Every structure is written in structure tokens, then in C-alpha cells.
Amino acid sequence: MDTTKSADMFRRAGQVMVGGVSSPVRAFKAVGGEPLFIDRGRGPRVWDADGNSYIDYVLSWGPLILGHAHPAVISAVLGQVKKGTSFGAPTEPELRLAEEIRRSMPSVEAVRFVNSGTEATMSALRLARAFTSRTKVVKFEGCYHGHADPFLTMAGSGLATLDLASSSGITGGVLSDSITLPFNDLESVENVLTKDGADVSSIIVEPVAGNMGVVPPDDGFLPGLRKLAKENGSLLIFDEVISGFRVARGGAQGLFGVSPDITCLGKVIGGGFPVGAYGGRKEVMRLVAPEGPVYQAGTLSGNPVAMVAGLATLDNLTGQAYTMLEELSCGLEEGLAEAASKNSARVSINRVGSMLGLFFTEKSVRNFQDSKLSTAASYAKFHRSMLSRGFYLPPSPFETIFLSTSHTESEISQTIRAASTAFKECALN
Numbered sequence: 461m462d463t464t465k466s467a468d469m470f471r472r473a474g475q476v477m478v479g480g481v482s483s484p485v486r487a488f489k490a491v492g493g494e495p496l497f498i499d500r501g502r503g504p505r506v507w508d509a510d511g512n513s514y515i516d517y518v519l520s521w522g523p524l525i526l527g528h529a530h531p532a533v534i535s536a537v538l539g540q541v542k543k544g545t546s547f548g549a550p551t552e553p554e555l556r557l558a559e560e561i562r563r564s565m566p567s568v569e570a571v572r573f574v575n576s577g578t579e580a581t582m583s584a585l586r587l588a589r590a591f592t593s594r595t596k597v598v599k600f601e602g603c604y605h606g607h608a609d610p611f612l613t614m615a616g617s618g619l620a621t622l623d624l625a626s627s628s629g630i631t632g633g634v635l636s637d638s639i640t641l642p643f644n645d646l647e648s649v650e651n652v653l654t655k656d657g658a659d660v661s662s663i664i665v666e667p668v669a670g671n672m673g674v675v676p677p678d679d680g681f682l683p684g685l686r687k688l689a690k691e692n693g694s695l696l697i698f699d700e701v702i703s704g705f706r707v708a709r710g711g712a713q714g715l716f717g718v719s720p721d722i723t724c725l726g727k728v729i730g731g732g733f734p735v736g737a738y739g740g741r742k743e744v745m746r747l748v749a750p751e752g753p754v755y756q757a758g759t760l761s762g763n764p765v766a767m768v769a770g771l772a773t774l775d776n777l778t779g780q781a782y783t784m785l786e787e788l789s790c791g792l793e794e795g796l797a798e799a800a801s802k803n804s805a806r807v808s809i810n811r812v813g814s815m816l817g818l819f820f821t822e823k824s825v826r827n828f829q830d831s832k833l834s835t836a837a838s839y840a841k842f843h844r845s846m847l848s849r850g851f852y853l854p855p856s857p858f859e860t861i862f863l864s865t866s867h868t869e870s871e872i873s874q875t876i877r878a879a880s881t882a883f884k885e886c887a888l889n
């Protein structure tokens with residue numbers, strides 16, 4: 461496969477962009493080789509700068525649940541662009557998207573749009589602190605809530621990929637307000653609340669963890685968090701930036717029947733444009749300016765182009781679309797498991813809807829420590845082998861394999877066939 465143009469551009473990018481990329485995981489450090497420069501995408505495929513085509517399972521890290529360049533999204537975006545791209549004033553599309561979110565997620569009685577998941581979680585924590593007049597936050601190892609200071613310890617995604625326990629540049633004071641516990645371990649939450657509960661403003665969790673590979677909540681974990689938070693007078697924050705509108709129309713909270721106090725959203729609700737949102741009970745949200753004293757603002761917040769792209773995406777996420785996604789994703793899970801077993805590759809697969817995590821360990825993965833048992837070298841080898849055959853997987857074992865409604869059984873069976881060979885290569889080493 462000729463990737464000369466990507467290689468040239470990566471060299472040029474290295475001169476003028478930090479690490480040659482705009483976000484660390486994209487640098488391919490965990491899988492070796494160099495990032496591809498992507499030129500275009502359509503449906504389940506992307507094409508790199510050299511014209512090579514790949515079946516895409518990154519999907520812009522989750523937003524593109526309808527696949528690339530979906531006609532309804534493109535037409536909505538073009539229609540809005542012709543009318544104007546940003547007004548810094550209220551628009552009907554943001555109102556309609558807020559109404560749609562409210563309909564799908566009844567816990568979100570009022571919402572505030574921002575520009576990224578990071579802004580959403582950072583603002584949600586500020587709000588929880590204001591509402592409870594408490595400082596500390598309980599969070600979980602391997603969950604990733606964007607790159608605001610309080611969340612950057614023992615986090616998943618890029619930190620896990622680069623094996624960083626935390627980030628430089630964060631004060632000890634900030635970190636001392638964050639309590640990080642093992643995912644799926646209710647007992648540790650109970651212990652912390654017994655000891656420090658009076659200081660705990662909130663418990664934040666990815667209800668389906670998607671930044672340490674995919675790790676579903678154990679039965680009872682989310683309801684347990686709900687109960688403990690309530691008893692302690694803390695707010696429960698669901699970071700549904702990845703899972704919102706992805707694992708079900710009502711997100712993980714709809715799927716598992718647990719209502720948080722605050723929900724953070726992003727990715728799918730922007731249909732491939734920069735977006736974030738946080739929302740929850742009116743009693744909590746009315747503390748946000750201009751109704752209340754918690755300040756938070758943004759020039760491009762509720763940007764109409766992102767809003768119409770999100771609306772077009774949600775319009776196309778029918779019940780049938782979710783059923784189809786479930787069937788396809790189940791087919792991929794089963795096919796990969798069978799291919800691995802036939803080729804003596806020791807893997808464990810987690811899946812919730814169209815989010816799939818592939819771990820090179822036999823142990824079933826329930827938390828960050830388990831996910832770190834996945835052999836990094838095997839994932840890297842598997843990734844390179846798949847890429848060379850035209851399959852674009854996340855360049856880190858600590859990310860999610862995503863499917864879209866544009867993938868079909870044909871792409872799934874091609875993927876399973878290629879994976880079979882790739883697993884064989886991994887098992888030989």
C-alpha cells in the first residue's frame with residue numbers, strides 16, 4: 461500500500477504542529493507506523509491522501525453514527541451554511557435540538573450547549589460544586605472526561621495510550637479534590653463516602669466506559685451509584701459524550717434505566733461538528749448564568765451548523781436504525797470472537813450496542829486494571845495488519861471500535877475475514 465503522500469504530510473506537520481497532530485492518540489504512538497492523512501469519507505469508508513480506501517471503525521471517534529457524509533446531514537448543513545454560519549444569538553435549530561434531547565432523555569429538563577465534551581464535563585462539575593457547596597469529585601480509573609484539570613488522573617483515552625498517570629501543569633490543590641476509584645467497584649465508593657462524603661459534590665462516570673476500550677457497567681453498578689449519590693447529597697453526573705444517542709436513543713441512562721442529575725453530551729448530537737452539552741434537573745440547571753451564579757459562556761456555543769447536523773442525525777436514528785446497528789454489531793462481535801478462537805488468539809470482547817472493545821487478554825475486562833492486561837504489542841500488530849488490508853481501527857487499545865448505520869453485512873464479513881488472518885499473525889508471535 462503506497463502511503464507516500466501521508467508520510468510527506470506527516471513530516472511537514474511535524475515541523476509546524478505539535479507531534480504532527482491535533483490530538484495525541486491520532487499520532488499512532490500506540491500502534492507504530494505513522495498516521496494517515498484522510499482526504500474524504502463516504503458511508504463506512506474513508507480514503508487517505510494517496511487514494512487508499514479503508515472501512516472505518518473510528519468514525520471520527522464516535523460522532524458519525526450514520527457514517528461519513530450522510531446525505532441528510534450534508535443537505536442540512538449546506539442549507540444552514542447558505543443562511544449563515546454563526547450569529548452568536550439564539551436560533552431555532554438549537555431550540556429544536558434541545559427539545560429533541562429533552563424528549564429522548566427525560567432527566568435532561570434543561571440543557572446548555574457548549575463546543576466540546578471537555579467543556580460539558582468541566583461545566584457540569586462547576587455546577588455540581590455550586591449546587592452542593594462541596595469541593596470534591598469522585599471519578600473512576602480509565603474513564604475519560606476530557607482534558608479539564610480535575611479529570612486528568614488515572615484517565616483513559618490518550619493518557620492511557622501514552623501511559624501517563626496524570627498531566628503536568630496541574631496543581632496539587634486541584635488533584636486533591638479528585639478521588640479516583642476503580643470502575644465497577646461500588647464498595648470503594650461506599651467507603652469513600654463514609655469517610656469523606658461531606659465534601660463530595662458529585663460522582664462522575666461514563667455509564668458505558670469507552671476510553672479504556674469498552675467496559676460495560678456491572679449489573680447494579682449504576683443503580684448503586686444512583687442510590688449512594690442520593691443518600692450522600694451528591695449529584696450523579698453521567699458523561700454520555702460517547703454513549704448518548706449511541707447505545708440507545710435515550711443513551712445509557714435509557715438503556716439501564718438510571719437517571720443522573722446531570723448529563724454531559726457531545727459527539728453524536730453534533731453529527732460530526734464540534735459540539736457539547738450539559739443538562740439536567742431544572743432545580744440544578746437554573747444555577748447556570750444568566751438564571752444563576754454559575755458562569756459559563758461561549759462565542760460559538762449552539763452553533764447553528766452543528767445544531768442542524770445534530771438534528772439531521774437524530775432524525776435518522778429511528779428504532780429500526782438502532783435494531784440494525786445492534787444486529788450488525790452483534791455479528792461483528794461474534795465473528796471476531798470466532799476468528800480469534802479459530803486462530804488461537806487470546807482475546808476478550810466487550811460490546812454495548814455499536815460500541816465494541818477488543819482486548820488481547822483472556823480475562824474478562826471489568827475495569828481499567830483488567831483493560832491494561834491487554835497485550836499492547838498484540839493490539840499494535842493486529843492494528844497494523846488490519847490497516848494494511850484496508851480496515852481503519854482506533855490506533856489505541858484504549859479507544860472504542862464504533863459502527864455506523866452505513867456499515868452493512870458485507871463490510872462486517874470482509875472485516876471478519878481480514879481479522880482472521882490478522883489474529884493468526886498475532887498468535888504466531
Ligand code: HOZ
Nearest residue numbers: 483484485486521617671
Ligand atoms: N476524545 C477521543 C477519545 N475518546 C479522542 C479524540 C482524538 O484524539 O481525536
